[in-house]
Amino acid sequence: MTSNDVLSMYENIAGLTNNMVAAARTNDWNGLNTLENQCASAASAALPGSVPALAGAARLRKIDLLKQILANDREIRTITEPWMAQLASVMPASRACM
Template sequence: MTPNDVLSMYEQIAGLTNNMVAAARSSDWDRLSALENECASTASATLVGAVPALSGAPRMRKIDLLKQILANDREIGNITEPWMTQLSKVMPAPRAHR
């Protein structure tokens, strides 16, 4: 993976998380779920250690993208957590198996 590939991946993830915020704001849970899966698939390269370290301007761009991704994640959580709390109140609790 080249430095340009790294930045491209983070740009794509940032775009996906922007779309996830929009889906959450419109309560489009199916789209949010699909985008979440696409985001996880795109980010899978970071899990195998194949991402080279960046320096200089590319490193700063990567940091800016990570800040954007984290801000989007917070916004999605702010939207979905109250909804999940409401859902858990109306869903029956799972019963323990004996």
């Protein structure tokens, strides 16, 4: 994997997480799920030891992309966690039957 490959991977993940935020904001849970699967697939290329260390401008760009990805993740969680808690509160009987 080259430095360009690394940056392309993180750019793709950042774009997917931007789309995930938009899906969460509009309560598009099916779309969010699809995007989450795409994001997981894209991130699977980043297995430990497979991504080379970057230097200079490429390193700074990677850091910016990681910050964007983390901010998107935080926003998605802010939107979805209350909904998940509400869902869990209406489904306690179902869990007892499993």
